[in-house]
Amino acid sequence: MTKNFTEGDSTLLKQKLCEICAQSWKTKGYKLTSIASLTYEVGISTESFYRLYKTKEELFLEVLSMMQNQLKEQWNSIVQTNSGIEGFKIAMKWLFEEYVKHPTLYNFNNPDYHLFLNKLPKDEIESLRKNDKNFFDEVLERSNLNLRIPKEKAYGILSTLLYSAAMKNDLVYNKCDIFNFLLESSIYQIFTISSSLANKNANKEPWCQLA
Template structure:
């Protein structure tokens, strides 16, 4: 009986990267529940056994994927704020964040049955690990932009969080207008009003 091929660390890293990309694509297109391990493995060109040598469960892959997306998004926003330390730069980072939320609904709409079915299968320590501290992120973004707030940080955070929550009204807005244009205009006005 031939022995199983042993994956090198480089092979494991490449396969994990590919599975993460596929997981993100499938999560956006089909949701958590409709994304199967078999489909991910078929598209990655690996066996289901190989999957289980890398991830004990489907949820482990999804948790790693959401952490990677959050990290990538945080780095993108902070990079915009560092490179353009102006109110316009901060507004641009909000616009990028909004567009990312638009393309990945599971990042903001965590109350859907699909997302809840994912979360209910996670141990508490994993839930805490993937929980995004948006107020801390806001403070980092302000610091990266090197801007001074005119109002209390908690109030500024609340205003910008409310602005981002307009993503929930995109279907209603899209009937009569370009919801990106509406968001962009509101972002410009609000950012200008909360920073000196």
């Protein structure tokens, strides 16, 4: 006989499934993260899973929302501790590291991620794109910086910088070095800042923590 879940049971089980799914997605990818493995880790049956989520993709969408909220919280923490354009740069470098460390979750151009997207209806895909844009709008507002170029152009430039995390590792130059160079080269053309501060920051030692 199938156990009836209370509202509290459902909330707790969903939380556990999301946490385990996020870890599996980061290490194995979407395709190799099976419902059977997730339910085994949580200690519930497959039948119970489908009482919580209609599809595997519904769970993954919830995980994406959870991860995005965590990224926002960490970003906000960084810019609150480090104000101005330096805080924005530190936050960008941290986000780039996250993309590099977890390509199966953040590399939107890999075949595994496309397999996930192909399972989604068009309105869900459009919702993901809007959420990505809204994330930029929110972090920009939190950073309290003034743009010197149109917002859409700034979004395109910064997104392109972050997507460089998907570059192969067998390049002549470390992709972290490339990202840092491009960020330092473009940041003062994106945001309004005094020329004296820009010159001061341009002389800083290059940042790179990734191999």
